[in-house]
Amino acid sequence: MGQRAESYSASKVNSVIGKGTEFEGTIRTSETLRVEGVVKGNIFSDGTLIIGKGGKVDGKIEAVNLLVGGEIYGEFYASNRIEANATGRIYGNIHTKSLIVDESAIFQGTCEMLGREENKSVKDEETEAAPAEA
Numbered sequence: 001m002g003q004r005a006e007s008y009s010a011s012k013v014n015s016v017i018g019k020g021t022e023f024e025g026t027i028r029t030s031e032t033l034r035v036e037g038v039v040k041g042n043i044f045s046d047g048t049l050i051i052g053k054g055g056k057v058d059g060k061i062e063a064v065n066l067l068v069g070g071e072i073y074g075e076f077y078a079s080n081r082i083e084a085n086a087t088g089r090i091y092g093n094i095h096t097k098s099l100i101v102d103e104s105a106i107f108q109g110t111c112e113m114l115g116r117e118e119n120k121s122v123k124d125e126e127t128e129a130a131p132a133e134a
Contacts, residue, residue: 014047019054035070053087066096068105079114 014031017023021037030046035055042060043049049063055070062077068088076082076090081098084090084105094111101107 012048013050017055051088 012032013034015029015033017033017035017037017039019036022040023037024040026041027033027039027043027045029044032047032050033043033045034050034052035043035057036052037055039055039057040059043057043063045061045063047063048065048067049061050067051057051070051072053069056072057070058073060075060077061072064078064080066072066076066078066082068082068084068090070087071089072092074092076092076094076096078094078096080096081100082090082094082096083100084102084107086102086104088102088105090101090105090107090109092109094107094109095114096111097114099111099113
């Protein structure tokens with residue numbers, strides 16, 4: 001398994017929405033953000049977003065990597081990877097290159113694997129370029 005939300009190194013985390021904290025609105029960050037409290041709104045990160053056990057986000061999420069140990073509700077975009085560990089709960093639609101879901105995690109929604117169309121179009125071009133056999 002990849003990085004776990006609860007074991008992600010604290011030295012790599014730049015900002016924290018702590019347990020017992022509720023935030024309503026839009027968050028934009030270029031660094032790593034960890035959510036242990038509740039966020040009602042959208043989160044846009046140019047880094048990694050970590051939803052720790054007990055953390056909850058209700059809104060749109062865009063990040064490079066999304067590590068889920070808590071609950072998320074909405075529409076989720078990760079340019080690299082989304083990972084749900086054993087305590088992770090994902091309710092909504094995922095758009096990512098890579099998805100890792102622990103067997104004890106919950107995922108209810110749809111998943112669109114990014115890059116899939118790019119791979120398909122490359123194969124189609126190769127097929128069109130290949131000479132026909134007689």
